[in-house]
Amino acid sequence: MTEGRSCPLAYRYSAEDLCQEPSTVSEDVLYIIGGLYGNPWALDEIEQMALEEERQGHRVKLVFNGDFNWFNASDSLFRTINSRVLDHTVSLGNVDYELANPNAGAGCGCAYPDFVDEGVVERSNRIMARLQGIAGEHPDIQRRLSLLPRYHCLIFGGLKVLVVHGDPESLAGWGLAHEAFVGGNDGKLSEWFLATGADVIASTHTCLPVLWSGLVGEHSRMVVNNGSAGMGNLQSDPRGLITRIGLSSPVIEPVAGIQRQGLNVSLLPVAFSLEAWLTDFDRLWPAGSPAAVSYRERILNGTSLGPKDVIFPSLI
Numbered sequence: 001m002t003e004g005r006s007c008p009l010a011y012r013y014s015a016e017d018l019c020q021e022p023s024t025v026s027e028d029v030l031y032i033i034g035g036l037y038g039n040p041w042a043l044d045e046i047e048q049m050a051l052e053e054e055r056q057g058h059r060v061k062l063v064f065n066g067d068f069n070w071f072n073a074s075d076s077l078f079r080t081i082n083s084r085v086l087d088h089t090v091s092l093g094n095v096d097y098e099l100a101n102p103n104a105g106a107g108c109g110c111a112y113p114d115f116v117d118e119g120v121v122e123r124s125n126r127i128m129a130r131l132q133g134i135a136g137e138h139p140d141i142q143r144r145l146s147l148l149p150r151y152h153c154l155i156f157g158g159l160k161v162l163v164v165h166g167d168p169e170s171l172a173g174w175g176l177a178h179e180a181f182v183g184g185n186d187g188k189l190s191e192w193f194l195a196t197g198a199d200v201i202a203s204t205h206t207c208l209p210v211l212w213s214g215l216v217g218e219h220s221r222m223v224v225n226n227g228s229a230g231m232g233n234l235q236s237d238p239r240g241l242i243t244r245i246g247l248s249s250p251v252i253e254p255v256a257g258i259q260r261q262g263l264n265v266s267l268l269p270v271a272f273s274l275e276a277w278l279t280d281f282d283r284l285w286p287a288g289s290p291a292a293v294s295y296r297e298r299i300l301n302g303t304s305l306g307p308k309d310v311i312f313p314s315l316i
């Protein structure tokens with residue numbers, strides 16, 4: 001395995017262990033925020049969305065499930081993002097893990113599968129190397145990152161919500177990626193739901209959104225992958241996405257949503273200021289830099305997916 005394609009041993013865990021010690025959520029709404037990627041404007045907007053929920057009488061718990069670092073390649077932005085995020089409930093992504101515990105030979109730790117182009121992998125390794133240089137100047141933050149868990153199991157509305165970064169076998173697993181659902185991964189899903197006992201599994205890491213529902217063991221189950229909170233996810237749409245789980249409907253129009261077992265699970269758009277973020281991004285990652293080559297087009301224009309493409313089983 002080469003840098004950026006390997007899956008470090010420390011990323012591995014057993015699905016059976018993930019919901020052994022669940023904690024009960026007292027708030028009315030969960031926001032699960034994966035892939036903020038160092039975008040402070042998206043974080044501002046998410047905080048505003050939570051305030052709006054609170055004005056409607058819903059208390060919101062912010063849960064960050066990793067990769068809140070990535071483009072924040074300056075001392076001040078590195079400190080700002082981490083200080084703000086670490087005030088909440090947080091678990092690690094591979095990016096944050098590699099900043100806290102640099103693994104020789106892991107590169108970005110993304111465990112990129114074969115369908116991801118080698119140029120993307122090589123540029124991600126260079127982004128990680130630059131960010132690790134900055135993180136090394138902030139040992140207090142590195143220490144706080146190193147103490148974070150790799151997953152959370154939450155009891156919400158009487159149901160088990162398992163929050164991971166990748167999948168139930170690895171911090172950087174691609175088993176809950178959009179591509180995996182397109183390929184049909186029902187066997188693996190059944191195995192993971194039965195092993196964890198989860199009603200909902202929330203993931204991120206693989207950068208494209210998914211909202212799946214189905215029956216496993218005669219119980220209704222759901223998978224939600226928010227794609228990216230800090231970067232566009234849908235066609236001609238630069239808005240980020242977060243996962244919202246509530247007993248009530250969201251106060252803003254979701255991109256997609258389902259209701260099962262009394263839970264409302266939806267993907268909410270994060271309409272941050274693109275102009276403000278691009279100004280920061282271009283200063284940190286000018287034309288020709290690895291992040292500009294890999295991500296600027298997506299930041300501007302999103303992906304090729306329409307809202308219906310994120311729903312599984314697919315809508316005909």
Ligand SMILES: [Fe+2]
Pocket residue numbers: 067093094095110165172204205206
């Ligand atoms: Fe990741």
